[in-house]
Amino acid sequence: MKLKNIIIIVIVFCFVYCEFICADSVLVFNEIMYHPATNETAMEWVELYNQMAVNLDISGWGLQGGIDYSFPEGTIVKAGEYIVIASSPEILEHSTGITDVYGPFTGRLSNSGETIKLVNNTDRVMDSVNYKDDDDWPVSPDGSGTSLAKIDPQSASRPFGNWSSSYLVGGTPGSCNFASPPLFTPRVSFNEISAPGSNFWLELFNYDDHSINLSNFVIRCSGAFYDFAVPAIELNSGEYIVLSNMFQNYLPQLGDKLFLYFKDGNYALDGTAVNPRLRGKSPDGTGGWMYPAVATPGSSNYFQLQDEIVINEIMYNHRDVHAKPGSYLTSTSMQIDEIWKYNQSGTDLGTTWRAKDFDDSGWPSGKALLYAESSSLPAPKNTPLTLGKITYYFRTTFIFTGDYENANLQIHPIIDDGAVFYLNGEEVLRLGMPEGEITYGTFATPPINDATYTGPFAISTKNLIIGTNVIAVEVHQCTVNSSDIVFGMELYAQKVILKPTPYSKSKESWVELYNCGTNDVDISGWQFNKGINYVFPNGTFLAPDEYLVVAKDTNVMTKLYPSIKLFGNFSGKLSRSGERIRLIDNFGNPADEICYLDDSPWPEFADGGGSSIELRNPHSDNSFPEAWKGSDESFKSSWKTYTYRGVAAPSSLGPDNQWHEFVIGLLGDGEILIDDISVVENPDSTAVELIQNGTFDIGPAKWRIIGNHRHSEVVPDPDNPGNHVLKLVATGTTEHMHNH
Template sequence: MRKILPFILSVVFFSWAVSVYAQNAWINEFHYDDASTDENEFIEVVIENAGSYNLADFTVTLYNGNGGGSYKSTTLDLFTVGNTEGNFTFYYYNYTQNGSSIQNGSPDGFALDYQGTVISGQFLSYEGTFTATDGPANGLTSDDVGVSESGVPEGQSLQLSGSGGFYSDFTWQDPATNTMGALNNGQTLGTVTNTVVKFASSSGSVGEGDGTYNLAISIVNPDANNATSVDVVLISGDPADVGNYTTQTVTFPAGSSDDQILVINITDDSQIEGDEVVTFELQNVSGGNNASIGSPSQFDLTILDNDFASTPDIVINEIMQNPNAVGDDVGEWYELYNAGDTDVDINGWIMKDNDTDVDTIQNGGPLIISAGGYLVLGINDTTSVNGGVNVDYVYKNFLLSNSSDEIVLLLSDGVSEVDRVEWDNGATFPDPTGKSMELINPGYDNNDGTNWQEATATYGDGDMGTPGALNSTYVSGIKENPGGTVSEFRLHPNFPNPFNPSTTLTFDVPGTKERIDLIVYDLLGKKVKTLFSGKLNRGRFQQKWDGRNEAGLEMPSGVYFAVLKSNTYRKAVKMMLLR
C-alpha cells in the first residue's frame, strides 16, 4: 500500500550570487572531427558588450563523456578576437594549432563559465549526454546539441543559425562551411526583447526517500513592468509518485531574472518497481514581453527506487571467459556459489551485462543451488565439445568478452540485483587464456579485481579451472591458531583495544560444520565489513581488522562491535578505534 506523504508544493525564489544572465555569452560554433586527420578543431564564443568584462573571467572547459572528467580549460583572453556585429564580438580558439585537440565524441562536450559558474545552457555535448564529475560543470548533465560530425570534410563545422540576441534564439545545424570568427551561415545577431521561459535543465534525478525535488524554471529577458506566468504540467508518469501532482502555475515578478523553484513532493512507497521517470512540460505562458516557451520545455525526473527484494547470498565465484582447449563459442562458462544456509532456486532469474546481452534462466522447473554448493552455467553442455566441463544450465544470448565485460545477476523481478562482477581487461582482474578467473574466497568482494586469481587446477581437455568445486586458489582469509583446546564457540576480546590502526580477533570453532560469520558493525548497527563468511574445521582462529570498511575506506574514531554468529551462537565484543 502506498504511503502518500502530505502534499506540499510551493514556489520559492532562488537568487544566484552572480546572475549568469548578466553575461550574455554562448558557444556559437565548433569543429571536432574530420574525415581524415583532424585539423583546425576550434570553438567559437560570442559575447555581448565584451568590453564590459575581463576576458580571463570566461573559461571554456573540455569534458570527456567517458567518466565525465574535464581534460582542458582555456580562458577567453587566450582566444583570437574575430569580427564584431553590433554589440556582439566573436572569439575563437584553434586547439589543433595550439598543440591539442577536441575529442571525437560518443559522447564528449564542453562548458562555458563565468568566474567558475557555468552560464545557463552552456554545458553542451555532442553524440549523447553525460554528467560532469569535476570542474565548473561538476554534477550537471549536459545538453546534447542534437547534431554531430562523423568524418566531415575539412573546413566544415557545427554552428548555430537563426535570428536573435540570446543562445535560446538559435538552433544547431548540420555540418556546413565554417565561419570561424564571424557570423554563421544563416545567422543574424541583434538584441531580442521577447521574454522566454524554460526549464533550467532537461533532466534530473532524486531518491524515492529524499522527500522533495527542487525543479528550477528560468526566464530570459524579463519585462521590467509585467510579470510572467507559466503552467508546469505533468504529461507522463504516475501523479501518485510525485505527491498526487496537479498542474501548478509559476509566476516571475516583473523585472526578475531569478529562477523560480517548484518544490515537488516525492512519494516514498514500499513497492519494488525499479526507477521511474515522470515528465513535466511548460504550457500556457503569459505576460512578460510577448513571452514564449523556450528549450528545454520538458523536464524528465528520474525517481530512484529505494525498495529492494531480499536477495539470497549467491556469489559469482569463477569465470571462464577465454578457454584455450576449445573455442569461446562452446567453452565459455561461469560458476555460482551458494554462500547461504538454505537451498536457492534460480529458475526465472535474469543474467545480463551492461550492454545488450540478456538471458532469462528457463530450466523448465526448479534449478537449485544447495546451501554451500556450486552451479555451473555455460554456453554448451556437451562435454566432448565444450572442453570437458559439466554444465548445469545452458544459457543463450550471452557472451563473456575476453577483454572487459560484466555478469549481472537479477531476481525474476528484473530489478533486484543479486550479484555483479565487472572485469577490466587485466587492469585489476586477471586476464588469462585457457584458465578461469577464480574468486579466492566467496566472502570477499568479487567486484575487486585483486580478490581474483588465475586457476591452477586442470579439468577436462586441459584448460585450468574448478567448475562446480572449491576454487584452486581458495584462501580462508583467517589465520589458524592451534593453541588451546576447543569444545565450544567462543569469541575472545580483541587485542589491542583501544587500537590504531588494526586489531586482532580470536575465536574458537568446535567443528560443528556450521556456517560462521564474523562481521564488524558500527554503534548504530550498520554493517561496516564482513571479515569472514564460510565453514571452518574445528580449531582456534585469528582475524585482523584494519579499521576499514568494505570499500577500503578508513573508518573514523569510535565504538565498533565485532559479531561472531552461527545458527547456534552469537557473541559480540566491543572495540574502540582511536585515530
C-alpha cells in the first residue's frame, strides 16, 4: 500500500468552548416533613416524585445527608407517582391511612435546614435540596405541622421559589401537594408585626375577594403552650385587623415562631418569626417581609424603597486558566561524543570521586561512546572498555554562562545497564538502579539488551553554578558476567523564554451595579447580604448612568480593568451553580436582588465559557432569565492558523477506499469560525489539493453537516464581510461516523 505524505492547513477563529454537566432529574424531592408539630422523632418523612412517564426501578438507590436510607431490591416507582420514606413507617401509616411507606431511615432531618441528596446505585447524585428555615424559605414547615411542599412536582428541587408550605397540617404524603382546584383556603395572612416587647402587636390582612369570618382562626406561638383565639369578626376584603390584647398572658419573644391556623387547626395559612425590628409585607398580604419606614397598624404598609440601583452584570464562573507549556530556547552543552575521564579499575571508590574538586588527573580519558558491545549502537563507538567489572566511573566538565535561576537541564543518555548521575557532587538522576544507598557492588535492574537513547530527563539545577560544573556518573552492570557495557550522554541547557502556567481556577469574580435613575445615589452603608457579603464605605455615590464593580479580588480586577470604579474584596463566593444575590439599602430593605442559575434558559456560556450574565436592558424585570444574556466575548478572539504535517497511515476503522472525507468537529458544546481548510498530498513534489470548497465561497457545498453539528452554517467573516467562513456549532462531542 502506498502511504501518502500530506499537509493539513486550517485557519480557525475561536469563539468560546465550554462543557456542560446537566443534573439528572428523573426522581425528585417533592415534600419534606422536617419539623412535625408533635412526636418529632417518629413523624419525620420525605416524599419523592417520578417525573417520567415510565416506571422507574430504584433498587439500591438511597438518601444521604442528615438522613440515610437504601432502597431494597425490587423497589419500583410508578410513572407520575410518589414514594414516601419515613423515620417510622408504621406510625405514619397508622396516623395518615396511607400504605407502602418505606423506611425507617436513620438520622434526623434538621429543624434549621440542611442538604439531603438522592443517589442512584452507583452513588451518583440524582437530585438534592438544601432547605432552610430563614426568610427565603417558608417558615410554616418549621414547627407548625405543615410540610415543605413543592409547588409543581415537575420543577427543580434547588430553587427556594419552587417550594411552599402545605395547606394541610400533616402534609400530603403519597399524594398531590396542592389539589386542583384547591380546597377552600381563606386568603388571610400576617401583614405587619412589631418588635417584641410589652406593646407587642401584629396585623392580619384579608387579601381575598370576599369577606371572611375569623371565628375559626387561631394563632399559635412556638414559645407558648396554648393557642390564641382571633376575635370572631367579619373581615372584609382588603381590610386589616390589629391584634394586641390577645397576647396578655404570653408576650411573644425574639425568635418565636407564629403560625396562623383555621378550621380547628387543620389548615395553616401563614407563619413568621418575631424579629428585633418592625416588619411588614410588600405587597400587602402576599409579598416578602421588609422594614417599613413607619408603623401603619390597620392600614397598608409604607416603605421608602430605592430602585435606581440595579444588579446589571455578574461574572460568577469565568473560564478556568488551563495549563500552558513553557517556551524554551534549547542549546546542547554536551555532545554525545564528549571526552570523559573514566575509571574501570574494579575498585570501590566510595563517594569522594563524585565531588566537584576530586582530582581525576590520573584517570585515562576517551571520547564517548565508551563501550564493550558487539551490537550496533545509536551513536559512534569511540573508546573501548574492559568487561568484568560491576561498576564503572566517569567524570567530565561543562561550562554554564546563562541564568541558572531560569534554566532547565536535561540529560539524554545511552546506558547499559543502570546509572546514577551527579551534578557538582549531588545526585540528580537515577536510571535502572534500586532505591537506597548505592555501592560498587549494587547491581542494576532490569538488564538492558541493546542500549539506546532514553529520556531526555530533566534534572535539578539547585547545584548548578555559573562557570565550570562537573558531571559524574557511575554505570552499574546487572550481573558480574554481563556481556556489555555502554555509556554516553548529551546534556541540553534550556533557557526559559516563557514560564509554564499551571491549571488554576479563575480569580475573576464580580458583580456590577448600575444607576439607571436621573440623580446621584448615596449607597454608603448599603450591602450585599445574600450570596456574597460586602458593605459599601461612607462616601460612596453612584451618578446617573454610572457603573460600579464589587470584586472578589480587587488586585486581579485592577490589572485587568485599571480604569473602572472598583470596590471589594467581598467575602463569600458566587456559586458556580446559581444562587440568590441581594443588595440591601442602609435601612435593610432590598434595593435589588437576583436568583440566577447555571441551567437553561439562563445563558449557557456564562457557566465556565468566559462570558458574564448581563441585563439586556437595565430597566427590565431582572427576575426573568430572558432579561439576561451572555456577554459577547468574540472581540477577544483572533484568527489563528494551525498546520499539521505527517504520513498517512492505514485506518483502523474500516476500508480506506470507502470514504473520501475530511472529518472535523468539536470535542464538546461550543462554537468556532473556521476557514481555508486545505489538505495537500505530496506537498514537496507533485502537490495535490484534496479538499473541495475549503474556503466556503460557495456556501456549505461539498460538506456534510450532520448530527449534533447540524446547526453549523456558512456566515460572513466578522472581520471581512466579503469573505465566507464556516460557523461550526456543536451541541455535543464529534465522532468519525456522525456528529460532524
